Amino acid sequence: MHMIETRGTGDLVGLLEILEDMGKAVDIARLDDSLDEERTTLMNLLRDTQALDLVEIAKGDVALTETGKKFLSEGIEGRRKIIGKQIRRVEPFNTLLNSLKTKNRREMTKEDLLKFIEENFPSDNNEKTFGIVVNWGRYSKLMEYDSDSETLSLVS
Numbered sequence: 001m002h003m004i005e006t007r008g009t010g011d012l013v014g015l016l017e018i019l020e021d022m023g024k025a026v027d028i029a030r031l032d033d034s035l036d037e038e039r040t041t042l043m044n045l046l047r048d049t050q051a052l053d054l055v056e057i058a059k060g061d062v063a064l065t066e067t068g069k070k071f072l073s074e075g076i077e078g079r080r081k082i083i084g085k086q087i088r089r090v091e092p093f094n095t096l097l098n099s100l101k102t103k104n105r106r107e108m109t110k111e112d113l114l115k116f117i118e119e120n121f122p123s124d125n126n127e128k129t130f131g132i133v134v135n136w137g138r139y140s141k142l143m144e145y146d147s148d149s150e151t152l153s154l155v156s
Helices: 010-022 028-034 039-051 066-073 076-087 093-102 110-120 126-140
Strands: 055-058 061-064 107-109 143-146 151-154
Touching (some): 010 039, 010 055, 010 061, 061 066, 066 076, 076 126, 093 110, 093 126, 110 126
Antiparallel strands (some): 055 061, 107 151
């Protein structure tokens, strides 16, 4: 299962809007030349948008999917719902949401979440994964994070 690497949703929205403006499938190398992004960042973003079923990549070209087009046609609340549905299918959200559901929990402290990340998705940068959970969770309105109490809560 795919692990989200893009820390926030702004780059994702920007990429989708660029693809919409181009109006057709775009060669990834051409896209790379026209964007002011590091190649690794662009490739992570492309893999993330593909895993979220917002773009399709074939033979070196990238194009919007129907879900990607619908995402762009929606207002902010519609976009949040689409992302909320799509991120349930990727990591770390799939495992985290299933774990909370299985344990019948609706909240998790930052400390517990970092421990969960370390146990399930060990990396050199668990804080980055924590940031991804908080940013995407907030954007999709699946989760809230209270920085004062350092508590992550499920919204629905």
